[in-house]
Amino acid sequence: MRDPLTPPSDYLDHAAARRIVGGVLLTMLLAALDQVMVATALPTIAASLGDVDNMSWVVTANLHARPRRRRSTASSRTFTAAAA
Numbered sequence: 001m002r003d004p005l006t007p008p009s010d011y012l013d014h015a016a017a018r019r020i021v022g023g024v025l026l027t028m029l030l031a032a033l034d035q036v037m038v039a040t041a042l043p044t045i046a047a048s049l050g051d052v053d054n055m056s057w058v059v060t061a062n063l064h065a066r067p068r069r070r071r072s073t074a075s076s077r078t079f080t081a082a083a084a
Contacts (some may be wrong), residue, residue: 013042 002008010021042062046055 042058043052043055046052046058049058
């Protein structure tokens with residue numbers, strides 16, 4: 001039987017885990033900055049198109065142009081099990 005205080009050998013080392021967390025945080029920061037810049041520029045974009053009254057179409061087009069996030073089957077199974 002394995003000693004419960006020693007981690008298994010297949011765990012990531014500390015440096016690899018830090019790189020993964022840093023990459024995820026950087027991705028989230030860039031996505032948030034992108035959203036802030038686009039949300040600020042949307043009225044200007046609608047005005048340059050000459051139709052501020054239909055700015056909702058510009059917002060909808062922006063949302064449809066963004067790539068969709070695909071949930072993995074593991075996370076959707078966890079969500080379904082938690083909801084039940």
